Amino acid sequence: MQIDPASKGFLAVFITVIVGTIAFFIASIFLDFGSNLVVQEIKFENSNFHVDIKRLESDKRYVIQVFNDKEAIAQEIYFGNDFGDKTVQVEAIDNGYKIFTTSSNEMFLTIDKDEKNFASLKVKRRVESKEKVLKDCLPLSNDEKVNWYGGPEQKNQKYPIQHFRFTDYAYITKELDSAGIMERYWFSSRKFFILIDYETPLFIDQNEHQICFTAKKELPYYTHNNVYEFNYKIGVSTSMKELHVSVINKYLGKPKGGMPDERLIRYPIWNTWVEFGREINESTVEVFAQTIVDHGYTHSLIDIDDFWEDCYGSGIVNTTNFGNLKALTSKLKSQGFIVGMWTHPFINKNCQPYYDEAVANNFLVKSHNGSTETSWWNSGTNEAAHFDFANPAALSFYRRRLEAIQRDFGIDVFKFDAGETSWYPTDPKFERDLDISPSQITRAFVEMAADFGNKLEIRVGWGTQNLHVLVRMLDFDSRWTADNGLKSLIPTLFQFNFNGYVFVLPDMIGGNQYGADVITKELFIRWLQASTFMPSLQFSHAPWHFHEDTIAITKKFIKLHADHADYILERFQLAIDKGEPVNVPVWWIDEDDYDAQTIDDQYLLGDKILVAPVIMDNATSRRIYIPSGKWQDGNSVTVYEGKMWIEDYPAPLDTLPYFIRIEEDEKQ
Structure with missing residues (x-):
C-alpha cells in the first residue's frame, strides 16, 4: 500500500497527537497538583477520607496529604531527612503499605480506624542507630486560616496554639515553663489530628509557618542503646467535636473508676x-x-x-x-x-539519718554515673535527691510512710x-520501662x-x-x-x-x-x-x-x-461515659464559626453555660461574643440571639457576665 507524502505528514501528526494524548492520560493518573507524583493512595472503605503519598516535583521531597470527606486537603505532612529526595519503593502489606528506600530505611502506614465519621492511620518507623535523626513537619496553615488546639501546658499559655514558638524543645513533663501536662496530641480546625506515641524520644520546633516533630536519641531521653521508634497516628473526622471525642475514646483515654469527691x-x-x-x-x-x-x-x-x-x-x-x-x-x-x-517526692541531704537510709536501700534516682544529686525549691544546689518510683521497693516504702501518717494522725x-x-x-538510670x-x-x-x-x-x-x-x-x-x-x-x-x-x-x-x-x-x-x-x-x-x-x-x-x-x-x-470535655471554648457550640475559634477570654461549662469574665484591670465593662443559639443573661431577663457581639456589657466589680443557653424545648 502506497501512502503519498501529504498523507504521511497528516499520519505523523495524527500519531503524535494520539501518543501525546495517551501519555497525558497515563501521566494524569500519577501526577497531581503541579506535577507532583502520586506514589500511593490509601483509601478508607467506610468513608470518603483518603491519603496520598506524593513526591514533590519542586524539591523531590515526600509528603503525606490527608484528604477530608469533601475531598479537600485537611493536612500535609512532610517526611524528613530519612527519605529526602531519594526514590522510594512501595510494597503492599496487611492493611496498608511499606514505604522504603533500603531495609534500614522504611516506614509503615497502616489503617487503624475506618469509620463513617472518623478515620486514622498509624505511621511507624524503627531506627537502629542513635546517630540517626528523623524529622517530620506539618504546615500550620496555607491560604486558608487554620487554628490549632491541644499541645503542652506552658507558663505563658497560648490559644490557639499556633502562636507557640519552640526550638529543639524536649517534649516531656518539666518544671521549666510549668510543663506539667505534656500529652503529644494536636488537632486543627480542619478536623485533623496527630498523636505521637509515648515511646518516641520527641523534640519539637515551631514557628509561624510549621511545627516539626523530631525523634532522636538525646538527653533527656534514654541514650544507652541504639534502637528507638518514631511512631504516630494521624486522622480526620467530619467535625472537630467528633474528632476530639473519638481521639479521647480510642487513644488518649477517658476517666474511669469514678470522679473526685x-x-x-x-x-x-x-x-x-x-x-x-x-x-x-x-x-x-x-x-x-x-x-x-x-x-x-x-x-x-x-x-x-x-x-x-x-x-x-x-x-x-x-x-x-x-x-x-x-x-x-x-x-x-x-x-x-x-x-x-x-x-513531695524529694529528700534533702541534711535530712538525717533518713537520707543515708534511703541511699543505702537504693530508694533514690541515680544518674548513670551513680550520682543522686539534684535540687528543688526547698534545697540548695545539688543538696537533694528524688525517690525512685520506678523501683517497686522505693514506691512501697514511700506509700507506707503516707499510710502511717494517715493512720497515726x-x-x-x-x-x-x-x-x-x-x-x-541528669541522665537518670532506671531498671525498667526504658522505652518511655x-x-x-x-x-x-x-x-x-x-x-x-x-x-x-x-x-x-x-x-x-x-x-x-x-x-x-x-x-x-x-x-x-x-x-x-x-x-x-x-x-x-x-x-x-x-x-x-x-x-x-x-x-x-x-x-x-x-x-x-x-x-x-x-x-x-x-x-x-x-x-x-x-x-x-x-x-x-x-x-x-x-x-x-x-x-x-x-x-x-x-x-x-x-x-x-x-x-x-x-x-x-x-466525661466518664462518653469522653466529652467539661470546660470548652466558645466554638464548641458552632465549630465552623471562625469568630468563636480564637476567643481566649470566654469559656463554656458544657454546652449550656457561657462565661465571659472580666480579666483586665480597671475594667467595668467588656466585649462579649454570643455564639449560635438563644442565651439568657445570667444577670437579667435579657435574651440574646447569636451570632453577635455585645460591645459594652456592664460589669462592675461585683458582676460576672454569664449566659444560660435556652434549650429547644424551652423555646416552644
Missing part, C-alpha cells in the same frame, strides 16, 4: 500556702480554720501546706510545730473539714506536689497518688487521663497579664480539657503572690469570678483581708458555683 466540687478548698507560707504550726492552721467558719464560708478540704516534717523528706511529723497533730485533725473534722497534707488525704521529670539527676524513660516515674508517681482516693490533687499528667483525681494547674503569679497571670487561666483550662484532664483544679484564687506580686482586691475578685464555672474553687489568700464588701462578693460567687455544682458533676459523668 463531690464535696471538693460543691464547696471551696482552703489552703495555707499563700496565707502563711512555710511558717505554719498547729495554732496557725487552727486559727485559719476557725476564721473560715466564723465568717460563714462553706468549705470542703483544708490543706496543711509545706513544712510539717522535721526535715524535708523524712516523712516524720515535726513535733515542735505539730505536737498534737491528731487532736488538730480531730477538731478540723468536727468543723466539717476534710484534712489534707502536702507531700487522722490525715484524710495528700496534696501531691512536683512529679515532673526535670527534678531527677525518663517519664516512667511521672506516671508511677501519679498512679501511686491516685491509690489514696478521690479527695486529693496532683499537678502532672502523662497518659493518666483515666484517674479519678483533681489535676491542678501549676502555680500562677499574682498578676493580670498572659505571662502566667490571670489572662492565662482560661487558655490553660482549654489545654487541660483537650488533653483529657477534665477534673481541673485551678490554682489559688489570686495567684501565689510570689516576689513583688501583690494580690489586690480587684485581682482577687476577678480571679474568683473567672474560676466560678470551673470544676473547683481553691482559696489560700484570705478574702477577709480586704474591705468588708469583698466577703459578701466572695460568698456570692461561692454560692453561684455551688448552685451549678450539679451541672458540673453531670459533665463529669459525661
Whole structure:
C-alpha cells in the first residue's frame, strides 16, 4: 500500500497527537497538583477520607496529604531527612503499605480506624542507630486560616496554639515553663489530628509557618542503646467535636473508676500556702480554720501546706510545730473539714539519718554515673535527691510512710506536689520501662497518688487521663497579664480539657503572690469570678483581708458555683461515659464559626453555660461574643440571639457576665 507524502505528514501528526494524548492520560493518573507524583493512595472503605503519598516535583521531597470527606486537603505532612529526595519503593502489606528506600530505611502506614465519621492511620518507623535523626513537619496553615488546639501546658499559655514558638524543645513533663501536662496530641480546625506515641524520644520546633516533630536519641531521653521508634497516628473526622471525642475514646483515654469527691466540687478548698507560707504550726492552721467558719464560708478540704516534717523528706511529723497533730485533725473534722497534707517526692541531704537510709536501700534516682544529686525549691544546689518510683521497693516504702501518717494522725488525704521529670539527676538510670524513660516515674508517681482516693490533687499528667483525681494547674503569679497571670487561666483550662484532664483544679484564687506580686482586691475578685464555672474553687489568700464588701462578693460567687455544682458533676459523668470535655471554648457550640475559634477570654461549662469574665484591670465593662443559639443573661431577663457581639456589657466589680443557653424545648 502506497501512502503519498501529504498523507504521511497528516499520519505523523495524527500519531503524535494520539501518543501525546495517551501519555497525558497515563501521566494524569500519577501526577497531581503541579506535577507532583502520586506514589500511593490509601483509601478508607467506610468513608470518603483518603491519603496520598506524593513526591514533590519542586524539591523531590515526600509528603503525606490527608484528604477530608469533601475531598479537600485537611493536612500535609512532610517526611524528613530519612527519605529526602531519594526514590522510594512501595510494597503492599496487611492493611496498608511499606514505604522504603533500603531495609534500614522504611516506614509503615497502616489503617487503624475506618469509620463513617472518623478515620486514622498509624505511621511507624524503627531506627537502629542513635546517630540517626528523623524529622517530620506539618504546615500550620496555607491560604486558608487554620487554628490549632491541644499541645503542652506552658507558663505563658497560648490559644490557639499556633502562636507557640519552640526550638529543639524536649517534649516531656518539666518544671521549666510549668510543663506539667505534656500529652503529644494536636488537632486543627480542619478536623485533623496527630498523636505521637509515648515511646518516641520527641523534640519539637515551631514557628509561624510549621511545627516539626523530631525523634532522636538525646538527653533527656534514654541514650544507652541504639534502637528507638518514631511512631504516630494521624486522622480526620467530619467535625472537630467528633474528632476530639473519638481521639479521647480510642487513644488518649477517658476517666474511669469514678470522679473526685463531690464535696471538693460543691464547696471551696482552703489552703495555707499563700496565707502563711512555710511558717505554719498547729495554732496557725487552727486559727485559719476557725476564721473560715466564723465568717460563714462553706468549705470542703483544708490543706496543711509545706513544712510539717522535721526535715524535708523524712516523712516524720515535726513535733515542735505539730505536737498534737491528731487532736488538730480531730477538731478540723468536727468543723466539717476534710484534712489534707502536702507531700513531695524529694529528700534533702541534711535530712538525717533518713537520707543515708534511703541511699543505702537504693530508694533514690541515680544518674548513670551513680550520682543522686539534684535540687528543688526547698534545697540548695545539688543538696537533694528524688525517690525512685520506678523501683517497686522505693514506691512501697514511700506509700507506707503516707499510710502511717494517715493512720497515726487522722490525715484524710495528700496534696501531691512536683512529679515532673526535670527534678531527677541528669541522665537518670532506671531498671525498667526504658522505652518511655525518663517519664516512667511521672506516671508511677501519679498512679501511686491516685491509690489514696478521690479527695486529693496532683499537678502532672502523662497518659493518666483515666484517674479519678483533681489535676491542678501549676502555680500562677499574682498578676493580670498572659505571662502566667490571670489572662492565662482560661487558655490553660482549654489545654487541660483537650488533653483529657477534665477534673481541673485551678490554682489559688489570686495567684501565689510570689516576689513583688501583690494580690489586690480587684485581682482577687476577678480571679474568683473567672474560676466560678470551673470544676473547683481553691482559696489560700484570705478574702477577709480586704474591705468588708469583698466577703459578701466572695460568698456570692461561692454560692453561684455551688448552685451549678450539679451541672458540673453531670459533665463529669459525661466525661466518664462518653469522653466529652467539661470546660470548652466558645466554638464548641458552632465549630465552623471562625469568630468563636480564637476567643481566649470566654469559656463554656458544657454546652449550656457561657462565661465571659472580666480579666483586665480597671475594667467595668467588656466585649462579649454570643455564639449560635438563644442565651439568657445570667444577670437579667435579657435574651440574646447569636451570632453577635455585645460591645459594652456592664460589669462592675461585683458582676460576672454569664449566659444560660435556652434549650429547644424551652423555646416552644
